[in-house]
Amino acid sequence: MRTTQDAIRHLERISVYLEVKGENPFKINAFRKAASLLEAAELDFMAIEDFTAMKGIGKGTATVLEEFRETGTSTALTELEQQVPEGLIALLKIPGLGGKKLAKLHEVGVIDADSFAEKLADGTVEAMPGFGKKTVEKYSKALETFETRPERLPYGVMRKSVSELERTLAGIDQIIRFEVGGSFRRAEETCKDLDFIISTDHPKEVKAQLLEIEQIDEIIAAGDTKVSIVLKRDDAYIAVDFRLVDDLAFASTLHHFTGSKDHNVRMRQLAKERGESISEYGVETKDGLFQPKTEQELFARYDLPFIPPELRVGRQEFEADLNMLIQEKDIQADVHMHTTWSDGTLSVDELVDACAARGYSWMAITDHSKYMKFVNGLTEERLRKQRVEIEAARKKHPEMTILCGVEMDILPDGSLDYEDDFLKEMDYVIASIHSKFDQTEEEIMQRLENACRNPYVSLIAHPTGRIIGRRDGYAVNIDRLVELAAETGTALEMNANPGRFDLTASSLAKAKAAGVKLMINTDTHRPEMLEDMKLGVLHARKAYLEPSDVINTWTAKEARAFFDRKRLGVK
DNA sequence: GCCGTTTTCGGCCCGACTGTTTTCAGTCG
Numbered sequence: 001m002r003t004t005q006d007a008i009r010h011l012e013r014i015s016v017y018l019e020v021k022g023e024n025p026f027k028i029n030a031f032r033k034a035a036s037l038l039e040a041a042e043l044d045f046m047a048i049e050d051f052t053a054m055k056g057i058g059k060g061t062a063t064v065l066e067e068f069r070e071t072g073t074s075t076a077l078t079e080l081e082q083q084v085p086e087g088l089i090a091l092l093k094i095p096g097l098g099g100k101k102l103a104k105l106h107e108v109g110v111i112d113a114d115s116f117a118e119k120l121a122d123g124t125v126e127a128m129p130g131f132g133k134k135t136v137e138k139y140s141k142a143l144e145t146f147e148t149r150p151e152r153l154p155y156g157v158m159r160k161s162v163s164e165l166e167r168t169l170a171g172i173d174q175i176i177r178f179e180v181g182g183s184f185r186r187a188e189e190t191c192k193d194l195d196f197i198i199s200t201d202h203p204k205e206v207k208a209q210l211l212e213i214e215q216i217d218e219i220i221a222a223g224d225t226k227v228s229i230v231l232k233r234d235d236a237y238i239a240v241d242f243r244l245v246d247d248l249a250f251a252s253t254l255h256h257f258t259g260s261k262d263h264n265v266r267m268r269q270l271a272k273e274r275g276e277s278i279s280e281y282g283v284e285t286k287d288g289l290f291q292p293k294t295e296q297e298l299f300a301r302y303d304l305p306f307i308p309p310e311l312r313v314g315r316q317e318f319e320a321d322l323n324m325l326i327q328e329k330d331i332q333a334d335v336h337m338h339t340t341w342s343d344g345t346l347s348v349d350e351l352v353d354a355c356a357a358r359g360y361s362w363m364a365i366t367d368h369s370k371y372m373k374f375v376n377g378l379t380e381e382r383l384r385k386q387r388v389e390i391e392a393a394r395k396k397h398p399e400m401t402i403l404c405g406v407e408m409d410i411l412p413d414g415s416l417d418y419e420d421d422f423l424k425e426m427d428y429v430i431a432s433i434h435s436k437f438d439q440t441e442e443e444i445m446q447r448l449e450n451a452c453r454n455p456y457v458s459l460i461a462h463p464t465g466r467i468i469g470r471r472d473g474y475a476v477n478i479d480r481l482v483e484l485a486a487e488t489g490t491a492l493e494m495n496a497n498p499g500r501f502d503l504t505a506s507s508l509a510k511a512k513a514a515g516v517k518l519m520i521n522t523d524t525h526r527p528e529m530l531e532d533m534k535l536g537v538l539h540a541r542k543a544y545l546e547p548s549d550v551i552n553t554w555t556a557k558e559a560r561a562f563f564d565r566k567r568l569g570v571k
Numbered sequence: 572g573c574c575g576t577t578t579t580c581g582g583c584c585c586g587a588c589t590g591t592t593t594t595c596a597g598t599c600g
Contacts, residue, residue: 018572023572024572025583026572026573026582026583027572027573028572029572029573029583030572030573031572033572033573034572034573055573055574056572056573056574057572057573058572058573058574059572059573060572060573061572061573095598095599096589096590096597096598096599097597097598098597098598098599099597099598100596100597100598101597101598129591130590130591130592130596130597131590131591132590132591132592133590134589134590134591135589135590135591138590182600192600193600195600220588220589221587221588221589222588223587223588223589224587225586225587225588226587226588228588228599241599241600243587256585256586256600257600259600261584261600264584264585264600265584267584268584268585269584271584272584277584277585278584278585279584279585279586280585280586280587281586
């Protein structure tokens with residue numbers, strides 16, 4: 001059995017090898033495009049009958065895919081692997097080094113980082129046409145930090161730098177307006193760099209001030225329309241691009257540098273069909289240059305509604321009804337939050353006040369269970385005591401429904417941290433895994449199955465346990481978990497913490513397709529984390545979730561009816 | 572490699588920056 005992900009990786013690998021061979025860029029792109037089509041396909045890779053039925057996949061790619069499905073590999077890739085040394089592939093990560101140059105380097109004997117360092121040192125590279133002194137210096141420097149710097153950084157890490165940079169830009173007088181674009185604006189899980197679009201009538205002065213930003217580790221480029229730097233923040237190196245444009249071009253440039261690349265390609269195709277041409281400066285029409293004042297105007301020109309950044313992936317956003325999607329204002333509750341009773345920093349009273357201030361009509365207090373000793377997890381006894389405080393908060397906020405909940409650990413042996421006799425006292429129970437991440441898929445799935453089959457467990461929180469950029473999470477089989485959730489009437493979580501984003505958008509889409517209900521939760525431990533709800537909703541939108549899919553857009557009464565159906569065993 | 576009713580060949584989205592050139596290729600987004 002080969003998964004869709006395996007097939008996608010196979011195609012991407014072929015495209016990378018072709019790139020290093022210095023092949024025709026359109027050929028390289030054809031494989032990438034096919035990979036992206038598989039990712040977006042409704043059907044599983046194994047279930048697709050005719051690959052060529054997908055527009056963008058022809059005979060060549062289809063042959064590769066069929067062979068891969070049969071044998072787990074393909075002649076195309078095997079042959080490429082014989083021609084191109086593995087070590088060469090990794091060198092593509094070096095900035096300023098692409099397929100064409102790498103192909104030339106291969107001709108003179110570069111096969112990996114070590115041999116590249118040698119050829120740089122002995123003058124071979126500098127003597128080659130198209131390479132020079134500066135290039136050699138740049139590559140030598142890059143090789144020093146090669147593979148020690150991660151290629152992409154988690155959204156949560158980037159967010160800090162974005163706030164800092166926004167404060168800096170706000171302090172530069174000659175800037176008319178600015179906005180962050182790129183993968184950050186699209187709320188991707190990780191970002192390769194940050195893109196800021198800046199409008200100004202004084203690009204030279206602004207450029208000079210940008211180059212004065214504190215803690216610049218490296219200046220990559222400093223032109224009149226583009227300033228590109230690397231910042232050092234704590235241990236992280238963050239690449240930042242600033243685009244300086246005339247204010248009339250601001251909206252076009254913002255759209256262009258928000259991407260994604262595939263989204264822009266689709267937009268430009270639409271323009272081309274009408275004999276127009278879109279660039280970052282505006283739309284070239286037969287009546288001259290049209291510069292939209294806003295992105296809305298640009299979309300409207302092609303009869304499109306405003307497509308929010310998080311949906312701009314170059315696929316269904318052009319056809320889907322975006323009005324149906326969940327919005328932040330639909331959220332009525334946050335139902336996974338911690339207080340000072342375990343490892344939160346807010347008291348019950350403060351947390352309830354904060355949720356009331358956000359306008360929620362209901363919420364749940366869900367501290368850790370007793371197994372989590374090191375975060376002061378609650379015994380049955382302490383949970384009963386906590387109810388007294390919650391009762392007081394209920395009196396203070398009669399407008400809100402406050403559920404007495406708990407985030408209960410699923411123990412390594414698969415048992416749950418409390419007996420059913422106790423659980424039935426609780427209004428609401430979350431189950432989650434915080435231990436023994438190295439178990440086999442069978443063991444992990446047995447733990448999750450036990451939790452799903454418990455009548456009092458309403459939600460599985462952060463179902464994969466991953467921490468983006470730090471750990472992959474445990475060996476969960478998402479398809480099986482979705483089946484279990486559907487069968488038992490258990491909800492799954494979209495954990496909105498940007499370090500987690502767990503489940504991912506693609507898993508959320510699977511859950512929705514199976515009729516599983518979801519909850520978007522902040523897992524708040526500190527007051528500012530309540531704000532992450534916004535991010536959670538953006539991620540839910542990437543999966544095209546609608547309010548009916550997400551329990552915390554419902555009223556407390558509707559939610560409790562859902563929990564009760566499982567508790568009482570009603571189908 | 573993919574595509575196509577003005578095309579089975581010749582296009583494929585567009586522009587900036589750098590470093591190497593002596594008018595442009597390569598890379599990047």
